[in-house]
Amino acid sequence: MENLFRLADHDESSARRCVVVNGPVIVGAGPSGLATAALLRDQGVPFVVLEKTDCIASLWQKRTYDRLKLHLPKQFCQLPKLPFPEDFPEYPTKSQFIGYLEAYARRFDINPQFNECVQSARYDETSGWWHVQTVSTAGGSRGEVEYLCRWLVVATGENAECVTPDFEGLAEFGGDVMHACEYKSGEKFAEKKVLVVGCGNSGMELSLDLCNHDALPAMVIRDSVHVLPREVMGISTFGLAVLLMKRLPLWLVDKLLLILAWLVLGNVEKYGLKRPLVGPMELKNTKGKTPVLDIGALAKIRSGEIKVVPGIKKFSPGQVELVNGEKHDVDSVILATGYRSNVPYWLKESEFFSKEGFPKSSFPNGWKGNSGLYAVGFTRRGLCGASSDAINIAQDIGKEYKEKMGQKKTSTPTHRRCISQY
Numbered sequence: 001m002e003n004l005f006r007l008a009d010h011d012e013s014s015a016r017r018c019v020v021v022n023g024p025v026i027v028g029a030g031p032s033g034l035a036t037a038a039l040l041r042d043q044g045v046p047f048v049v050l051e052k053t054d055c056i057a058s059l060w061q062k063r064t065y066d067r068l069k070l071h072l073p074k075q076f077c078q079l080p081k082l083p084f085p086e087d088f089p090e091y092p093t094k095s096q097f098i099g100y101l102e103a104y105a106r107r108f109d110i111n112p113q114f115n116e117c118v119q120s121a122r123y124d125e126t127s128g129w130w131h132v133q134t135v136s137t138a139g140g141s142r143g144e145v146e147y148l149c150r151w152l153v154v155a156t157g158e159n160a161e162c163v164t165p166d167f168e169g170l171a172e173f174g175g176d177v178m179h180a181c182e183y184k185s186g187e188k189f190a191e192k193k194v195l196v197v198g199c200g201n202s203g204m205e206l207s208l209d210l211c212n213h214d215a216l217p218a219m220v221i222r223d224s225v226h227v228l229p230r231e232v233m234g235i236s237t238f239g240l241a242v243l244l245m246k247r248l249p250l251w252l253v254d255k256l257l258l259i260l261a262w263l264v265l266g267n268v269e270k271y272g273l274k275r276p277l278v279g280p281m282e283l284k285n286t287k288g289k290t291p292v293l294d295i296g297a298l299a300k301i302r303s304g305e306i307k308v309v310p311g312i313k314k315f316s317p318g319q320v321e322l323v324n325g326e327k328h329d330v331d332s333v334i335l336a337t338g339y340r341s342n343v344p345y346w347l348k349e350s351e352f353f354s355k356e357g358f359p360k361s362s363f364p365n366g367w368k369g370n371s372g373l374y375a376v377g378f379t380r381r382g383l384c385g386a387s388s389d390a391i392n393i394a395q396d397i398g399k400e401y402k403e404k405m406g407q408k409k410t411s412t413p414t415h416r417r418c419i420s421q422y
């Protein structure tokens with residue numbers, strides 16, 4: 001805590017504390033927050049990382065399934081300043097990636113304040129300080145803390161909250177219902193009829209995992225989806241797309257990807273996988289909708305082991321009714337219906353962030369707002385987008401921090417609850 005001036009209330013055991021941070025507060029200890037912290041550490045800028053769970057990279061540690069692997073080649077997923085170990089495979093496993101992130105935090109001496117959930121953050125124009133309020137998520141009563149800082153880095157991620165649509169009759173369905181983020185393995189679903197709602201990478205990979213555990217999955221595709229092979233003749237489709245995008249217009253890259261997909265996968269529309277009218281990379285860039293990088297689900301769809309069904313009309317006890325009128329018996333439902341940002345719940349700001357909780361300016365301009373506000377990891381470009389933001393942010397804050405340090409001592413905030421300092 002060498003980087004904090006702690007301003008305690010009347011006594012240490014009191015429920016409210018006020019902490020002045022001589023540097024940025026980073027909200028979230030996922031890959032984005034860690035990358036930003038590492039680059040700040042490298043420049044000698046002090047910071048505090050606030051994390052609502054009890055570990056780093058909670059999405060990866062607590063909210064993903066056992067057999068998950070990165071689906072982009074490793075060179076697109078490593079964070080700045082520390083490459084993956086040489087013996088990592090092309091597509092690292094979840095546990096390898098978590099091990100790498102743990103080592104990353106250790107290497108850059110990043111020690112987040114765990115179990116502190118940011119509930120509100122607002123900028124005080126008069127004083128020029130951000131007021132960041134947290135509440136303890138640990139058992140017991142460590143109480144609430146207010147952090148005061150000049151810079152606020154939002155690193156809470158694009159996947160902070162689960163999207164769980166409100167289907168008619170779901171409350172009466174009676175079987176197991178879970179979101180994809182709670183799914184660990186298909187083991188307990190053997191011989192069960194499982195309805196997987198959604199056909200993004202989660203829906204596809206969970207359906208495949210269910211098949212591999214002898215379950216009977218049916219996957220809901222309510223509209224359309226781009227499925228691409230993860231590799232073409234041993235070359236990563238994503239890597240190829242990145243290379244092509246440097247030289248060719250997006251529409252042409254998309255045309256080439258779709259030709260390749262057709263050559264490798266054939267016509268997937270006959271299995272119910274209607275392609276969107278907009279190309280895969282354009283759709284990712286404009287709507288954030290990630291194309292599916294197939295790791296084997298398509299073969300199971302072809303063989304009929306994964307059934308494809310249209311949108312849901314409603315549920316009834318033990319059954320689902322689809323928009324085409326068909327009714328199916330179902331044992332369990334897995335909602336692979338995506339995620340959303342949680343920024344609108346806590347950040348009191350509407351100039352830089354949209355009401356959906358994403359920066360209004362698109363990549364590469366969405367990392368810096370006004371009054372010392374920053375966003376890392378909201379580019380819809382996965383881990384490589386997060387690294388790019390982190391580099392920009394750390395450079396910018398580093399420069400300002402050094403300027404401020406060069407000036408005369410800046411005023412400490414006057415705040416009614418901040419009565420002492422050390």
Ligand SMILES: Cc1cc2nc3c(=O)[nH]c(=O)nc-3n(C[C@H](O)[C@H](O)[C@H](O)COP(=O)(O)OP(=O)(O)OC[C@H]3O[C@@H](n4cnc5c(N)ncnc54)[C@H](O)[C@@H]3O)c2cc1C
Pocket residue numbers: 027028029030031032033050051052053056057058059060064068069070071072076077116117118119155156157158159160342346376377378381382383384386
């Ligand atoms: C299943 C899955 C697989 C993926 N695979 C890939 C891949 O292979 N390659 C790739 O490039 N991208 C992938 N992604 C994209 C993913 O967004 C990134 O991998 C990465 O986790 C993003 O990092 P982040 O730090 O921005 O967000 P997160 O990893 O979500 O971290 C945000 C952190 O902020 C914390 N937090 C949230 N709200 C608060 C709050 N109010 N107060 C305090 N703390 C808070 C959370 O607990 C969390 O620890 C995948 C996503 C998912 C869901």
Ligand SMILES: NC(=O)C1=CN([C@@H]2O[C@H](COP(=O)(O)OP(=O)(O)OC[C@H]3O[C@@H](n4cnc5c(N)ncnc54)[C@H](OP(=O)(O)O)[C@@H]3O)[C@@H](O)[C@H]2O)C=CC1
Pocket residue numbers: 068069070071072165180197198199200201202203205220222223224289290311312336337338339
């Ligand atoms: N191995 C890996 O690296 C993996 C990576 N990921 C990544 O995680 C992120 C999140 O992926 P994912 O969880 O798949 O979320 P997505 O947002 O990509 O997909 C959500 C899916 O749910 C569907 N859906 C939403 N609401 C409904 C509804 N009411 N009825 C029927 N369908 C509905 C959507 O359909 P529609 O398109 O019509 O809205 C879409 O098919 C992505 O970036 C993905 O690439 C995920 C899994 C594995």
Ligand SMILES: O=C(O)C(=O)Cc1c[nH]c2ccccc12
Pocket residue numbers: 071072238284290291293380381382383
């Ligand atoms: O896996 C994800 O969620 C990503 O965001 C990684 C990613 C960024 N750009 C893409 C384009 C095609 C497929 C995956 C990605």
